[in-house]
Amino acid sequence: MTLINPSDSLERQNEKLLKIVDALMSRVEYGTAQSNAAYAQFERAALLEKRVRERTLELESTLELLHDSNSELAKAHAETEAARRNLADAIEAVSEGFALFDPEDVLVMCNSRFCRDFKDLSPLLSPGLPFSDYVRHIGKSAYLALPEDETPASWAARRIRRHMDRHVMFNVELSGDRWLQVSEHRTSNGGTVVLQTDVTDIMRIERQERARLKDKQTRVIRATLDHLNQGVCVFDENAQLVGWNHKISQLLSVPVRRLVIGASFGGLLDRLGDDVQFSRGIDLEGFRNWALVKGARAPISFEVRRGGMTLQIFGRGMPDQGFVISCTDVTAEREAAQKLYELNEILEQRVMERTLELEDALSAAERANASKSRFVAAASHDLLQPLSAAKLFISSLSDKATDPDDMAVLSKAETALTGAEQIIDALLDISKLESDGLRFDVRRFSLREILAPLRDEMTIHAVRKGLELTVVDSNLVVESDPAYMRRIVRNLISNAIRYTATGRVLVGVRRNGGSARIEVWDTGPGIAEENQNTIFEEFKRLDTKASANEGLGLGLAIVERACARLGHPLGLWSEVDQGSCFMVNVPVASEADPARPKSARMTLPIGLEQSGLIVLLVENDPQLRRAISILVESWGVNVIEAEDAASALDLLTDLQIRPDALLLDYQLGPGMSGIELYSAVQDSLGPIPCAIISADRSTDLRQTCKSMGLELLLKPLDRHKLGHMLHTAAQAITL
Template identity: 75%
Template sequence: MSLINPNDTLERQNEKLLKIADSLMRRVEYGTSQSGAAYAQFERAALLEKRVRERTLELERTLDLLHDANAQLARANDETEAARRNLADAIETISEGFALFDPQDVLVLCNSRFCRDFKDTATELKPGLPFDSYVDRVSRSKYLSLPETQDRNAWAKMRRKKHTERRVMFNVRLVEDRWLQVSEQRTKNNGTVVLQTDITDIMRTERQEQAKLRDKQTRMIRATLDHLNQGVCIFDENAQLVGWNQKIGTLLSLPARRLRIGATFVGLLDDLDDEYEFTRGIDRGSFRRWAVSDGLRQPISFEVQRGDSAILHIFGRAMPDRGFVISCTDVTAEREAAQKLYELNEILEQRVMERTLELEDALSAAERANASKSRFVAAASHDLLQPLSAAKLFMASLSDKLDAPNEQAVLSKAETALEAAEQIIDALLNISKLESDGLSFDIRPVALREVFDPLRDEMGILAAQKGLRLRILDSSLVVKTDPSYLRRIVQNLLTNAIRYTDTGRVVVGARRNGESARIEVWDTGPGIAEEDQNSIFEEFRRLDTKASNNDGLGLGLAIVERACARLGHPLGLWSELGRGSCFMLNVPLAHDAELSTRNKTINASPIGLTQAGLIALLVENDPQLRRAISILIESWGVSVIEAEDAESALDLMDDLQISPDALLLDYQLGDGPTGTELYEELTRRLGRLPCAIVSAERSTHLRQETRRLEIELLLKPLDRAKLIEFLQSAALRAGI
């Protein structure tokens, strides 16, 4: 229990303690008890006095601290009040209306100029007013002047919307033609500072300036025009002059008295001397009609020449007010430079033409040389094929007469050597044809099985001899290409794959690839290094240096590349060393092609010809080849009538007065008629007879000619099986 109320002030507590101490002292001094209890009470009183003294000292220190705190608080209040007064004085000295809203959009303070022009609202603007209330009061003020198309609620809505932006500036119109510019900016604590600036004087001055603008613009335009390097004149909608510069008078040689406000375009045009010549597709009349036209004027540009001294470029353009402006530029120097450039260009073109003619002569010489080379290769191939064909036929005739195995072996080797020579000559001839410009192809729908099936039989034997597995997959795709060249391409790729594959297999197949068929030839050969994959298509290039000439001279892939390029069949190659290679070519598919598949069974033996008694007319200008063919077919029981050329053949037919069962006609018969012309003459005399044209020429023209005459074409060297097939067919047609 405490003797002092702690809620009392320090002064009151000290006063109570003093009274308690005094009361205790009196009781001790005048107590009735004379015993030792009195002394004990004295001691307690002394101790109590000591505690009171200590408490008193603590209270005095606390009072001192309190007095210091009160003094500091008073000074802080004084400083705050002074700062507030200084801030109020500062914003009061601003010549603009100032107001500060806190982050909650509550008015903190404003100066007396804020909304001073809204006299019916200014008294209501006090700290604590929300921003929306401030906008409502201003929008209802009678001193606010709004357009007729805008009401006060719409203006208040617009004002609140602007307040959501971080930086705002707009003009407010007041009554009595006064204006305020209101701007808002955000403070760092997201408060808002609103400034109102009286811009009445500015707006009135601007209005006055606008009244003077026409005269001022006129002066500015004149000053600008005078500084231009071009002559300029401006006409109004009535084609009357309203502005010009001095340069226009100098360029056009117009007197100063004629250049005046109100001068007509027609009058100025008539003042131009007759020595001004209008060029570049326009004349005076057209220029006059353009200027006085009431419709929309299109930009106009032309040149006039004054004698031989000056060339002026005139440009005219319409203006929005239906007037027009005309500019005049002296382009004499530019035209002279252009003329010099033109002359220089003529000289350069002449030199280029001379150089071009030289290059054309060189190109023609190169083309003639290339054509000569091609003709030489074709002629040499033809001349080589003639004795080669005769040799093969002699060998074929001997094969039926030799029975000894060693003789048959020698004969077989000789035939192999002849076939190798034939392949080389045929390859050279094909390359020559593919490089010539006159080559044409027989493009038509071809079933891939017609290409694959014969190759399966022919190449299967070659693969079996090397112990390889050859697989040619059946395909039902129909492509659009030249069948003979496609067969040659696939055959060369197959031959190349078998030749360079020692073990494993070779696979040929076709798969649909969009609108084309991709023919692929895979092998398990040694593969081709990446740096060699381009060079393998060069002539006489073989990667296997140990291969003999009997393995080919490296012309197969060269023929493949040229044929694919001329046919437009993209050729591709994938290869990896040690794994094998894949050659692929894309051939376009033939849509809705009607193909008639012919299954021909060729009887490679002359069985039946001996008993047929067939008579054949053979016309061949090469004696050795003629004799070889005769010996061969006579060994089959066919009677042969020989002739050297067309004239002797016709005379022979007239003398013998017989009609042969078959015709074997060489195409090139010297200086006389060709084999096809001889056939037409024999047809007129003897009627249609089975005929085969024998030739080493592989031209498209000859193929088309034999197709037109509906006769066979047997290419040299003659194929024994095809010759037998023709004779058997002739025997059947003759009914023998």
């Protein structure tokens, strides 16, 4: 229990304590006599006075502290009021309307310019106004100019959505053609500062400038349209006329008084005369439908005819859903085009006649070329027949001759026949390279595959002439036909050896970008510049003293045609008395294709006489047939001869035997070919080892023999290949 109320002020508490002390003192001094404890009461009063005095001192100290605190508080309050007045004065001095909302979107303060143009909102602007109420009142204000398609509620909802953005800035149109720019900025504590700037003058100046520019642009466009050689008219999104030039009136014969701003497209279209005829896939209604369609329009182009004029109409849509139409007089162009068409018809007729003449001439040339190729092939075949027989006769004599003089004569005869064979092979090569049906076996291979064998082969020829042949090995991988590349390089080396009297021949390979350049150098007499093109022609040799055994001048012609067909550039460097260098560029490949299995080495048959082998030989050339028979019989093989397919079938029927092997000429004259004869024998006697003998080196025959499992022996016959074929047949019998 306390004697005073703690909620009283210090002055009031002190007043109460003083009254209490006076009452206690009076009671001590004037107490009744019956108390017998006056002294004790006095002591208590003295003690109470002491405590009161102490309490009084404490109260006085507290009052001093409170007084100091009140002074500081009053000072701080005065400073706060001064700062608030300064802030209010500063905000009031701002030329824009200013308002501050706290993080709870409640209005804290604003200046007198805030919402000054919204006079019906001024009484509601006081601290504590929620932002949503502020926006709602703005939307309902009579001083806000809303678009026709927007309500106060929708405007307020859109304004609240914009308030969610961190930075907001937009223009608001007011009544009386006034404009406010409103911007919002977030404070550091999450509040919002709203600024309202009067931009009426700026908007009016901008509008005037835009109108001025638009008027200037209109005049420029008008002047441009009037200077065009085309008629032009522009329509807005409602298909109403907004611009045109005088040319359109002249071209379409539309009265100028009808061309006014706001004229409808349909009305102008109806004014066209009946003499206007639409062409090129569109009519009047199609044009109308294109112009009146809502939305984007695809470009349209067509022509109309009016009187003697041809007009080209072009229409294109514009971004504002309007469209522009241009009209061009193309009468002169169409007349010129018609004349050009008629002239082209005449020229085409002449070209066709000339083409037919050229085709006849080309056909005649092709027939002559084909006839030449057939003649070369046939002549080669006819030449190879006796040549093959002669070589076989000589081979038979060589096996029996023991006298050295006889063997030397036979060797020279075989050399002469080999030279004739090389000439015939060259003629066949030329014929093949000029044929359109030639196919190459292009693959990736190492140059070592052709350089190493050529070094072994050609070194003998070089040594015979006393020349030094050096072939630098190369492991480069190229992409070409290895057989033709070997023939090309062989011809170049052979040519270098033939025309080099003393010195050396060097063969090497250099990298040349993405290709390998094969070079054949010699120390021969060289080739004059005027003759460097002549040497690649057929039957052209600069050494007129060379004999026919040294060739007919076809080697370089074969090289030039083979390189052209393979796409390998062929080059030549040469100086008289200095030597020559022939160069062939071949594409370099990354790696070689898998190596193809090599055929077994051909060896002479051994021990065929003990095999009892029976061979059916069908050959229509008597000399070749007799030569083959003599050679094969010298090996101990029994031979049954026939001239043609019919005789062979009759002979097999009469003898009632099954031969162990067949040697069939491919061209047996009228009737069956060698392959057809083999099929007939196989049907009656079953599979029998068979070799087709032919001078035909075509790819088709090779593929046919390969598919049927037949061996192809080319004329002139190689005795080693023939012996190997018979040896294989003999081994099949023993097995």
